[in-house]
Amino acid sequence: MVNFTINGRELSAPKGTTVLAAAEKAGIPIPHLCFLKDINEIAACRMCMVEVEGTERLVPACNTEILEGMVIQTNSPRVREARKTNLRLILSQHNSNCTVCVRSGNCELQKLSHDMNIHYQPYEVQPERARLDLSVPIVREASKCVKCMRCVQVCDKIQGMHIWDVAGTGSRTTVDVSYNRYLKNTDCTFCGQCVTHCPTGALTVRDDTNKVFWALADPEVTVVVQVAPAVRVAWAESFGLPPKQATAGRMVAALKRIGFDYVFDTNFAADLTIMEEGSEFVERFTHRGRHRWPMFTSCCPGWVKFLKTQYPAYAEHLSTAKSPQQMFGAVAKSYFAERQGLDPRKVFVVSIMPCSAKKAECELPEMNDACGDPDVDAVLTTREMCRLFRSDCIVPADLEEAEFDSPLGTGTGAAVIFGATGGVMDAALRSAYYLVTGKNPDPDAFQAVRGSKPWREATFNIPGAGDVRVAAVSGLGNTRKLMEAIDSGDAEYDFVEVMACPGGCAGGGGQPIHEGMEMAGSRGDKLWKLDAKAELRFSHENPDVQALYRAYLKAPLSERAHHLLHTKQ
Template sequence: MVDNSIVRAARAAATPVLAGDKTVRLIIDNREVEVPEHTTILDAARAAGISIPTLCYLRELNEVGSCRVCVVEVEGIDQLVASCNNYVLDGMVVHTNSEKVRRARRMNVELLLTQHDATCPSCVRSGNCALQSLANDLNVYHLPLRRHLSGDAWDYSYPLIRDNDKCVKCMRCIQVCEKVQTLGIWDLVSRASHTAVGVSGSRDIAETSCALCGQCVTHCPTGALRERDDTERAFEAIADPKKATLIQVAPAVRASWGEEFGLDPEVATIERLAAVLRRVGFEYVFDTDFSADLTIMEEGSELLARMQAKAAGGSSAPHGPMFTSCCPGWVRFVKGNYPQFVGQVSTSKSPQQMFGAIAKTWFAQVLDMDPHNVFCVSAMPCVAKKAEAALPTMVGQSGEPDVDCVLTVRELARMIRASHVDPAKVEPEPLDAPLGFGTGAAVVFGATGGVMDAALRSAYYLVTGENPDPDAFSEVRGMGGWRERTFDLAGTPVRTAVAHGLGNARKLLDALVAGEVDYDFVEVMACPGGCVGGGGQPIHDGLEMAAERGQVLWGLDAGAKVRFSHENPSVQACYHDFLGEPLSDRAEELLHTDQSGWKMPGEPA
């Protein structure tokens, strides 16, 4: 459809609304509405409490009006106009639910359904699908038109799954990958009636530099994008009497798992989740917070050693900052896009992988258990963790992967439902020992700035022998996309930077390449907001939950009895009884990795 010229002109003249801008008066559904100029019809209607359905729309990300679900009737204009990207005019009269509008919306949804695999009972998004909700709301109970499904092939062993038979061509995945993550993995392919969304350049997904951040999944309104489902592998291990099946729960999971069951954060505690997971069948329930504290000991010691080498100078002195290595999406990004920095990424494994390495060595020894019979499952807010666990460099002493199976929060919820467990009716239980204790410093690993904050707390102690105020480094917190601060560690300035979202990471790395900035320590998380905004988290269409979930984690840290990683008694016992000390030979063997030991597509050999 082509918009009326006067509406198009109003859209082209749009500028950000500023305080003091003049207002516009219009009539929407026989109701007088006054809003600032340059307000969309959609926002004007919402301001008046009038609901207009949308499908492709995402504020400031995807405002292209492609789905035509949000169309409205404007008096004096023959064609219906998209309310999401057309702006109000003084005196405009709008009808949001006239018979003409209702018929058009219904027809548009019916046309979308002709190219949609509507096997809703077997779809992971059933009950949480924008198209399904729209069809129900518009009373589309019968489809009189023939379906035409593309049946495009996909490698279902890949951690990220695309099903084009469920795609509605909303282009959200294209926009979030291009505008926010700056990777451009998705694009429109073919032309005219054959237009579809696919991998850019007509490549196989495995040939791309996809970071597996999963932001395309959480921004998809249907089930066209999802993670590979590994729930049956976990159920099979639980059913195997020879296996000791344990599960580790990542810090960010405690801030989000309850959303799948309508539970408030105060109710959806890690202790309640532990009880739920035991009812699902897991023999041991542990906390990745333990290995997050372990990561701080290794990565913090690595940072101090690097800084001492830089201070000593010489031709072999390291140059540039050390980057954190906790986020596999970030590691994939830097390897695929800035391979010159790979040598500056910490060699410390991520907390997920450190946990698996310890579970199949120290923990197996404590229980006098054959490591081959230990099946380690991870509950993660992440899709990239599935790929990380399968890397050839993440194999332990037993010859098996450190981590056997990775589940997203959504998969975890599906396992709980499949086991007919109602979390609201389960009494909380403590996590298992010795890998179930974590500090406040470990909890905040899931929020942007958390790794930096935790590392600086323990680095200060390692330098001075005294604990700082646990909130001394709070300036690294917040939702700014790229933040930098310099802190004093006993007379030594430490220049730090924190970035979240790969678009911000790209800006930071470009500045480093250009010599515009210089740091000692840099934290990068691939997903906006950090792991709390991860691609494996519960999906709330059109809502960004990272900031809210992050506040939950910072609140748990503030209320924790122990807020320093080096004071974790389980970590202390692990070093005393098994590892020796940070960066020891055994620690290097089990807890560190060669970041160059595997290649991304296109990465120089």
């Protein structure tokens, strides 16, 4: 232990502890902007400067270690003046038009300016000229970049994609797409982790709410919305609702108040995905010699793009099953439209997703199997949905709960866990066991694929089929390690689930942003609890899915199911 003094308080901490960590543990706040623990500790912003007795210069608290006998002042006149000067210099290159910024009210730079009593700017403001590219889901507005390097470090260290880098020199130094490329010309998976870790509005997810408002205003268009599993455990964070009010029913009521004609649950499509993907796995597993191994899940578009760009030789290992989002769109514009007597070309399908990559997925040219038009017309993130509520003056806490509509609104516990890492694998194994044996397993028999460990592996026995070696991984950096292990022969699996975002969809790039907090774990835990309390916990027991097969698809992997619910890869 090391003994030291901060603001007159005598404290101690383990050797190697930084001043910032020691102060925070003691309840002494030190402002910072660029810092991300274990990811970005480069002291770029100089906002965490502190005064150390006997040291001529101020030092950054985020990467200065505590030493024996150190005497520190975190808020002396000299420190306050230095921080204000540094902050004003940062603001001199920042577009501070906060009233039209999507991060207003949830911006670290804005909060620092308020906290440090910055009410005038003595320096000339010269923000970098912005060049917006709205053809991709991730939008960079250069005039709001504070060069904190968070996006670079998250993309490099967590996701391993190296999309962002420092560009220019001197006063022209900025952060931009690496190698002087356009984002659309890179291998970016659009996972959105750079967005959720950006402290300002320099990186955002493209806003598509106006497209949805136009559809809602058209009396000739039937607007259908589906809501993904992970959205229900995160949306209420934006409104500060207590757990008793943060329900899916209240979210459904708000969507109906906005004017959607039908509000459906993506859980229905998740169960449908299990029926198709689980059947596909059983078919492959019982005819092993015809296929290459392992089989990969295909629910996450960020992961699918990662595989096709980084390890294209493994593309045929992907399940041909579409994601739940795309299956829902195809069913809505075929089965549902026929059942309701609607022209599928006048059905507008909206997805509410925790994910930014879903915006790119719905725009893929091959995702148009129902009627030739895109199966999903618009994707909104959880954050965009919350902005819809606010722009329509909806107060969710005041609404009575409502039910999802039928016949595409029923889901099981196996579907809701799609939003947590390991959930797709768990759900698939439950139904694969049934498809092989004709009996349900214990729904909690596959707990080895659950948990916060980023790379989990297990072996399960399915009577009549044999041992199934499985793995579940989240985060693209971890995924690359798994792929290298498979490629080198160090790891062998039969079935692998991959989610691009750490912690799965619960930590997706479209979820509410909380500075300095990673929420995927706590949100995922809520999804597992919803599964545990569900009346139905097996996808093959979903009555709406059963009805769909009886009336329309006939059977999993049927000709019509292949046409609507599978890709041609």
